[in-house]
Amino acid sequence: MRRALTNAVCLALLATAAPIFGREKNRAGSWSPEAIDPLDREALAVLDADLAAHRQAADLAYQKKDYRGAAQEYLFLLHHQPNQSTLLYNLACCYGRLGNAHLAARALVQAIRRGFNQADLLDSVPDLQPVRREPVFVNAHEYA
Numbered sequence: 001m002r003r004a005l006t007n008a009v010c011l012a013l014l015a016t017a018a019p020i021f022g023r024e025k026n027r028a029g030s031w032s033p034e035a036i037d038p039l040d041r042e043a044l045a046v047l048d049a050d051l052a053a054h055r056q057a058a059d060l061a062y063q064k065k066d067y068r069g070a071a072q073e074y075l076f077l078l079h080h081q082p083n084q085s086t087l088l089y090n091l092a093c094c095y096g097r098l099g100n101a102h103l104a105a106r107a108l109v110q111a112i113r114r115g116f117n118q119a120d121l122l123d124s125v126p127d128l129q130p131v132r133r134e135p136v137f138v139n140a141h142e143y144a
Contacts, residue, residue, distance in 0.1 A: 051080055062090070067097040085116035093127035101134030108137075 037043060058073030071094040074087050081087060088111035095104035108122070122128060131137045 046080070049076075049080060051077060058090070062094065065097075067094045070094050071098070083114050085111045085114040088114060089116050089118075089121075093125065096128040096131045099130045101131035101137045104128065104131045105134075105136045105139065 054073050054077050058070050058077065061067075061070035061073060071091055074091040074094065077087050078084065078091070088107050092104045092107035092111060095101075095107060108116075112119075123132075128137070
């Protein structure tokens with residue numbers, strides 16, 4: 001009896017969470033507007049994010065050389081602040097440290113499109129050294 005009740009409670013919780021967790025992503029990896037229920041109780045939960053704490057977590061992870069963890073935090077922040085060129089540049093540096101030239105180049109191009117104007121850093125910053133000679137990165141660098 002106790003197990004049946006526990007299972008029923010779990011199913012009820014899953015049913016209420018399904019509209020939140022079952023959202024579809026579009027091809028670009030973003031939530032599609034059609035998948036968002038504006039009347040859902042959790043629709044405004046995105047506003048509860050402590051962006052300052054996530055920025056600190058991203059910077060701390062980067063300082064600790066946890067580049068994957070830092071990239072996760074920067075990506076989270078970019079979902080809230082997509083036009084922050086510094087976040088995109090920092091993300092490019094994470095990808096550079098992880099040796100992923102393609103993603104480093106994509107993040108860098110987006111940073112430049114959004115106003116990042118410190119092109120002199122691209123040749124000197126050690127974070128981008130692992131990918132600096134990769135063709136895709138060279139092309140992105142020329143975009144600056």
